[in-house]
């Protein structure tokens with residue numbers, strides 16, 4: 130078992146190949162026993178230690194500095210806290226006392242929430258700490274799970290009230306890390322069309338907060354932070370990555386105290402989210418995942434990738450390569466008819482594509498974005514023969530059929546709004562703000578959830594649908610619900626629980642359908658979504674150059690098998706940039722590959738090139754899907770002009786390299802490969818054989834610039850394919 134309890138030292142040791150976590154039971158002056166995090170870092174080889182670094186003079190001082198595993202409010206801990214409970218007296222004094230523990234094989238399921246899971250016995254082991262606040266009448270079950278092989282730690286808390294009075298949970302976070310030194314904070318920030326840029330903030334004596342209060346994990350911030358040592362880079366240094374398995378409003382606080390120690394607390398955002406716990410009720414927090422690496426960011430990312438590919442994503446497509454799709458959005462927007470769609474699909478089929486996706490505009494009377502969300506029945510003016518006929522025609526030509534939905538939304542101009550205006554998320558007596566001319570459905574209501582489950586299921590079962598793109602195109606404004614007028618009702622969190630219920634029902638009723646998440650591009654790219662949908666549209670920005678940063682940043686946490694990327698037309702619709710087709714192809718091939726342009730307008734040369742790209746992707750996609758990703762050159766560093774990443778799977782190695790702007794009379798630098806086994810590697814195209822030591826230590830000179838030579842202009846890309854061979 131990778132979890133041991135030493136009763137003499139009163140110490141738990143959770144250990145894996147990648148980290149050790151030591152939790153010590155500490156007796157305070159007033160005889161409370163509280164769990165403290167005494168060590169989290171590189172694996173200890175079963176070595177127990179006792180470190181007494183606490184300041185023992187005075188209760189207040191002690192509480193100010195102790196590394197509590199689950200810090201609570203109202204007793205002199207001034208740093209970010211995991212739990213604040215308002216008790217029957219109206220104060221927030223809470224102290225969770227250790228009652229007992231359990232060590233179990235596997236992990237408990239989180240009711241109503243997405244979470245990582247064990248597939249086989251031995252995949253993971255959990256320690257459940259049972260803690261109690263006698264005065265409030267509240268029990269906490271803090272679950273810490275270790276995935277031994279992968280080296281990940283997952284945490285969550287379940288609360289149970291045994292009070293006679295309602296208690297209000299004002300804050301209920303999922304994890305707290307208390308570390309003895311300072312770290313740089315690395316996180317992912319952005320906006321619509323430029324999601325998940327890597328930003329690194331040097332260590333400072335500040336409390337910083339990364340959050341979303343928008344009702345979705347958001348384009349602006351991702352529920353991820355890495356605390357990294359000053360010397361850390363992609364290949365060296367300590368990194369503590371924390372990611373929430375949650376898709377709604379969240380917050381992650383990092384506090385560097387006056388003794389230069391760091392506390393990180395992550396969980397549901399407390400804004401508008403006070404949760405009333407009635408006597409006898411339980412409450413489950415979302416899960417947090419921690420990935421520790423002593424050898425840089427790549428290893429941290431690989432821990433997240435391995436865990437999410439094998440123990441978070443589910444369903445038929447978890448391990449299956451994904452069909453190459455052609456999506457009609459950037460080809461036609463709302464302006465299409467059946468003939469146009471079939472012409473695009475026929476071209477796609479000829480070029481080797483496997484799935485045709487009909488995007489927005491097929492339902493209600495939706496000729497632009499001002500109407501019909503909620504009316505999930507076919508627009509018979511646009512598609513007079515109906516969806517089934519289209520689906521049959523596609524299947525007859527050997528193409529799968531995909532369909533777009535935006536289930537959580539309602540247009541003011543829709544039949545649904547005319548019938549159920551009370552279903553809109555709103556605050557009584559307040560104006561209801563629109564965004565993209567739409568309102569949000571109150572997903573906290575059971576009747577709304579049931580309506581969506583029924584009508585989506587009807588469309589899917591009647592029309593032989595093979596793929597669904599599940600979009601969500603706006604954020605919250607007025608947060609209220611008729612269901613709980615006058616009460617604190619945690620609408621943002623209840624909204625997410627409602628969304629998760631609908632997703633669970635629909636995805637489990639249609640296990641053969643491939644689901645793809647989306648939110649105005651990548652506005653809800655998070656681990657919560659990956660539990661229901663193994664892939665997510667990374668950004669509405671399909672420009673290859675912009676995508677380098679977006680995909681690089683996304684891969685900090687999320688595996689390439691989840692990052693959808695398409696080849697689109699030039700000039701690009703978001704940036705007006707003109708990039709070569711080969712560069713667009715190699716950028717998109719680095720994730721889940723597809724096309725999003727009008728295939729009926731291609732020149733014969735473009736068709737030939739696309740056919741070759743599709744064939745190449747069919748050969749390479751299983752390496753990209755299952756392989757280990759190593760980021761070699763960051764587009765966020767140096768002069769931001771180069772980017773490269775490598776996929777390693779069994780004996781295959783692929784390296785994708787990109788140069789943004791051309792340089793006259795210059796010489797490209799060397800690029801060193803990583804993670805090769807000792808031996809010989811053959812370059813498939815040149816048939817040249819290289820020693821692994823040569824590739825790792827000297828590397829390959831990038832092909833983009835040579836002194837005095839006129840090269841190929843801006844936005845170049847190169848692919849290297851190596852295979853390990855017998856000596």
Ligand code: GLA
Pocket residue numbers: 458488489533600602647648649650651666668669
């Ligand atoms: C969002 C998505 C796009 C497309 C449109 C349709 O913006 O991100 O890919 O589906 O909606 O309205």
